[in-house]
Structures are given as C-alpha cells and as structure tokens.
Amino acid sequence: MTHSTSRRAVLCGSAATAVLAAAGSIPAAGTAHAEGRGERRAKGGPEIGILLYDGYSLLDPTGPAEVLSRLPGANVTMIAERRGPVRTDTGDAAVVADRSIAEVDRLDVLLVPGAGNRGTVAAMKNQALLRWIRRIHRNSRWTTSVCTGSLVLAAAGLLDGRKATTYWASADYLESEFDVTYVAERSVRSGKIITAAGVSAGVDMALYLASLIAGDTTAKAIQLAIEYDPRPPFDSGSAADADPRLKELALRLLAESDDSHG
Amino acid sequence: MTHSTSRRAVLCGSAATAVLAAAGSIPAAGTAHAEGRGERRAKGGPEIGILLYDGYSLLDPTGPAEVLSRLPGANVTMIAERRGPVRTDTGDAAVVADRSIAEVDRLDVLLVPGAGNRGTVAAMKNQALLRWIRRIHRNSRWTTSVCTGSLVLAAAGLLDGRKATTYWASADYLESEFDVTYVAERSVRSGKIITAAGVSAGVDMALYLASLIAGDTTAKAIQLAIEYDPRPPFDSGSAADADPRLKELALRLLAESDDSHG
Numbered sequence: 201m202t203h204s205t206s207r208r209a210v211l212c213g214s215a216a217t218a219v220l221a222a223a224g225s226i227p228a229a230g231t232a233h234a235e236g237r238g239e240r241r242a243k244g245g246p247e248i249g250i251l252l253y254d255g256y257s258l259l260d261p262t263g264p265a266e267v268l269s270r271l272p273g274a275n276v277t278m279i280a281e282r283r284g285p286v287r288t289d290t291g292d293a294a295v296v297a298d299r300s301i302a303e304v305d306r307l308d309v310l311l312v313p314g315a316g317n318r319g320t321v322a323a324m325k326n327q328a329l330l331r332w333i334r335r336i337h338r339n340s341r342w343t344t345s346v347c348t349g350s351l352v353l354a355a356a357g358l359l360d361g362r363k364a365t366t367y368w369a370s371a372d373y374l375e376s377e378f379d380v381t382y383v384a385e386r387s388v389r390s391g392k393i394i395t396a397a398g399v400s401a402g403v404d405m406a407l408y409l410a411s412l413i414a415g416d417t418t419a420k421a422i423q424l425a426i427e428y429d430p431r432p433p434f435d436s437g438s439a440a441d442a443d444p445r446l447k448e449l450a451l452r453l454l455a456e457s458d459d460s461h462g
Numbered sequence: 463m464t465h466s467t468s469r470r471a472v473l474c475g476s477a478a479t480a481v482l483a484a485a486g487s488i489p490a491a492g493t494a495h496a497e498g499r500g501e502r503r504a505k506g507g508p509e510i511g512i513l514l515y516d517g518y519s520l521l522d523p524t525g526p527a528e529v530l531s532r533l534p535g536a537n538v539t540m541i542a543e544r545r546g547p548v549r550t551d552t553g554d555a556a557v558v559a560d561r562s563i564a565e566v567d568r569l570d571v572l573l574v575p576g577a578g579n580r581g582t583v584a585a586m587k588n589q590a591l592l593r594w595i596r597r598i599h600r601n602s603r604w605t606t607s608v609c610t611g612s613l614v615l616a617a618a619g620l621l622d623g624r625k626a627t628t629y630w631a632s633a634d635y636l637e638s639e640f641d642v643t644y645v646a647e648r649s650v651r652s653g654k655i656i657t658a659a660g661v662s663a664g665v666d667m668a669l670y671l672a673s674l675i676a677g678d679t680t681a682k683a684i685q686l687a688i689e690y691d692p693r694p695p696f697d698s699g700s701a702a703d704a705d706p707r708l709k710e711l712a713l714r715l716l717a718e719s720d721d722s723h724g
Contacts, residue, residue, distance in 0.1 A: 257528065258524050258531070259688065262524035262525075263521055263525065265520055265554065269550075269554045270719050285558045293527055293540055294557070295555060295557055296555070397689050398688065399689055400690040401689055403521075403662065403694075407694060408695045416696070417708075417711065419696065420696045421712040421714075421715055422712070424700075424701065424704055425661075425712040425715055425716050426660065426661040426699070427629065427630055427661055428692075429694075430666060430690075430692035430694065431666050432669060433670045434678070436682035437690035438691035439686065446679075447686065449683035450683040451687070452683075453684060456534065457533075
C-alpha cells in the first residue's frame with residue numbers, strides 16, 4: 201500500500217497552504233521565564249506548569265495541557281516532586297514529569313489537577329508540595345485547579361475567604377473544612393485564582409484561561425483546533441440534576457477503578 | 463495546618479458511605495484477556511489498548527482512557543512500538559507506553575489516537591504498526607480511532623468501503639486517498655469500527671463505546687463521574703460553522719505549537 205502522503209496533504213486544501221505560508225508569523229503573548237526549562241528553549245510565550253502527583257486523574261492535567269499548549273509561544277511543563285513517570289488513580293497510565301519542583305521557581309500559570317481520594321488526601325498533607333504551590337503562587341499570573349485540585353489549593357491556604365468550585369462530590373467537604381464558598385459552575389475566578397469543577401471541566405476552564413491570556417479570537421481558534429463541539433451521548437454529567445442512585449454508581453465506579461482497591 | 467482528612471471525608475456524605483459499603487460488588491463486564499499484561503492481574507473486564515506513537519495529540523488517547531478506565535473491571539494499557547515514554551506533537555508531554563506491540567496479541571478494544579501532520583504521516587507509513595493494527599483488529603470486539611487516527615486505520619486497510627469520520631481539516635484527504643465516505647459526526651460506527659472526529663471528540667466516542675460495552679446506565683454514571691456537562695466558553699468548535707479565517711488561525715496555532723516547528 202503506498203499513499204502520496206505529505207505534511208501538506210493530511211491537513212488538506214487551502215487552509216493548510218495558508219498555515220504553511222503563515223508559519224512563524226504569530227506574535228508571542230505573555231512573558232517568558234526560562235527558569236527550570238533546562239535544555240528546552242524559551243518560546244516567548246507563557247510558562248505553564250502542571251503539577252503531577254501520585255494518583256491524579258488522567259484527564260485533569262491532560263485536557264488543559266492540550267488547550268494551553270496551543271497558546272502562541274507557550275511552554276507547558278509537567279512537574280512533580282521528583283522527575284519521572286507519575287501514575288494515575290487507576291494505575292493504567294503514567295505521564296512523565298520533566299521537571300522536579302526544586303527545578304521550577306517561577307511560572308506564569310500553575311495548574312493543580314485533581315485525584316482520587318488517596319491522591320488528594322496525600323497531596324493535601326504533603327508539606328513540600330504545599331510550600332512549593334504557595335511559592336509559585338506568589339509570582340504567578342494565574343493559579344488554577346481542576347476537580348479536587350482545589351482542595352490542594354485550599355490546603356495550601358490559597359482559598360481562604362474565596363469563592364471556588366471543585367468536584368461535585370467534594371463540595372460539602374471543601375466548605376466544611378475550609379473558609380471557602382462553593383459555587384457550582386464549570387469554573388470560578390477569584391482574583392488570579394481559577395478553580396474548575398470535576399475532571400472534564402478542566403477543558404472548559406483552560407479555554408476560558410486561554411481567552412484571558414491571549415484574547416477571545418485565539419481561544420476560539422484553539423477550541424476549533426481541538427474540534428471542541430461537545431455532543432455527550434447522555435445528559436447525565438451534572439450532579440445537580442442526577443438521581444442519587446446514579447451518583448452512587450458513579451462514585452462506586454471511581455472507587456472500584458482506583459488502583460488501591462482490592 | 464492540620465485537617466481531618468480521610469478517604470471517606472473527601473468524597474463526602476451519604477454517597478461516599480454507600481460507595482465504601484458497596485465496593486467490590488460490581489459484576490465484571492466483557493471478557494478478559496491477560497496476554498501482554500505481565501505482572502498486572504486481569505480484572506475480569508475488557509482489555510483496552512491505546513496505541514501511542516511519536517507526535518500524537520495528548521487529549522486523543524487520554525480523554526478516552528479517562529472514560530474507559532472507569533468501566534467495571536477494565537484494564538487500559540498504553541502500547542507503543544517500544545516500551546517507554548512517547549512524546550506528543552508539541553513535545554510538552556510524554557505518556558509512558560507500558561507494553562510494546564510485540565507483547566500484545568489480543569485486545570477487546572483497540573484505540574488509535576490522532577497526531578499532528580508529522581506523527582500521522584509517519585504512522586501511516588510504519589508497516590510494523592499497520593501490521594499490528596490489522597492483527598489486533600482481526601480478533602477485537604471494537605477497533606476505534608480519534609482524530610487523524612482514522613487515517614492510520616485507513617492506511618492499514620481497515621476502512622475500505624466504509625463510512626468514517628476524522629479531524630475536520632483531514633476530511634478531504636481521507637476521502638481522496640482512501641475508499642472512505644466521510645461523515646461529519648462526533649463518532650461514526652461501521653460494524654465493529656468506530657471513528658471519532660477531532661481531539662476532544664474522543665471523549666464523546668468513549669462514552670458511546672462505554673454504553674455499547676456496559677450499557678447505558680454505566681455509561682451515564684461514567685459521564686457523571688467525570689462531571690461531563692460541557693460548557694465551552696465559545697461556540698467555535700465546529701468547522702461546519704467556522705469562518706475561514708478562524709480555520710486558518712486554528713491550523714496555524716497547531717503548526718506553530720508542533721515540536722518540529724522552528
């Protein structure tokens with residue numbers, strides 16, 4: 201089987217021709233911080249760091265990374281307490297942390313993903329992680345979370361007196377343990393802190409953040425670039441409308457798929 | 463700062479209590495194939511393999527993995543030509559392949575993600591990958607793709623005479639190079655082959671696939687588990703309605719964020 205494949209052919213037609221003609225012409229947005237990038241060159245756009253820790257939920261960091269990596273000149277870096285693979289809650293996948301927290305002093309954007317119970321509780325008690333989050337937050341332009349990542353931000357003391365969102369099943373816990381007002385929105389901005397609701401909400405939050413960093417036109421183009429015209433097969437994604445039995449099943453599936461189970 | 467965190471507390475209230483009481487009681491769905499899992503125990507549910515190759519787009523494999531890993535008893539395995547980290551199109555992230563294609567003989571579900579031009583073209587020419595895809599497809603229950611992954615399935619000869627979808631910018635190419643009829647839907651089923659549209663469409667496709675494997679109630683619960691009640695900030699994700707200039711900008715952002723650029 202032979203096909204006349206070429207870079208130009210796969211993204212076909214006049215649009216691709218325009219791309220190739222225009223490549224290199226996008227002005228860089230934001231400010232550059234080369235710290236902690238080591239051998240990778242600064243690209244002139246925002247330095248975005250995503251904190252991985254044992255037991256995170258895979259889509260929490262990767263959905264926003266897909267969006268934010270398309271920002272002009274952006275560097276997205278996966279960061280963890282130590283360099284190397286960091287496994288998800290289910291144990292099914294590992295994303296590589298390319299930098300340790302000791303190597304990263306400053307970020308334009310910090311994103312803290314959520315995790316299953318095990319991972320969230322461990323991160324909330326990890327004083328080295330919490331200290332690093334507080335330090336990065338001091339000079340960040342945006343400090344953000346997805347899902348139970350807001351519990352980690354709260355444990356670091358960043359959400360005191362603020363409005364925030366979190367995973368639907370953790371909302372009562374967030375309000376009872378911290379001085380935080382839960383808001384049931386896909387994402388909630390409070391000053392330079394943006395928290396997103398559960399797992400998939402990170403994609404919506406990241407597009408909103410993209411619009412704040414680079415403007416609406418760029419954010420709209422990124423939404424088109426990832427063909428984000430969602431058509432979920434069911435209307436079951438909101439806990440506000442969910443039957444209690446469906447909530448129980450959802451939490452049971454999460455508990456059973458967790459690597460620490462059984 | 464001390465908090466009375468516990469496994470029970472983070473997912474709070476009666477739902478979590480029910481989870482803990484019920485844990486272990488979900489019947490396994492699907493058939494088990496332990497081949498290629500090595501040290502990991504079979505969990506009684508479907509064996510799902512996601513093929514990584516250099517230059518894939520991060521959300522293509524990770525969105526569906528988040529969904530499918532919640533199926534009762536499912537094993538999701540990241541697979542590549544060789545074990546080890548496999549980098550995305552932007553170079554910003556790497557997911558670890560835990561198995562090589564030589565180690566995996568049979569899967570219930572195969573998922574082939576899409577990639578940037580560089581990665582897609584290379585995969586379409588990689589005869590070892592294409593042979594493996596054809597071999598796995600012979601005994602799979604479902605063979606699936608996201609984004610330009612359908613071009614890889616087509617290059618493997620699996621889409622001849624079929625309807626399929628792909629990334630919006632690759633639709634003309636798919637139809638001109640292969641005996642395939644492009645359908646502009648989030649996912650298209652043809653026999654046991656399901657193709658999804660670009661990047662984010664993998665999440666919609668995976669929920670549909672979850673319903674085929676484990677029924678609507680389980681799929682609805684997974685949708686709630688990932689809080690997938692999408693609220694994109696813009697209405698710009700469909701190429702059918704997009705301004706040509708926005709399409710050009712989208713493709714330019716993709717080209718510029720590609721690791722092989724500049």
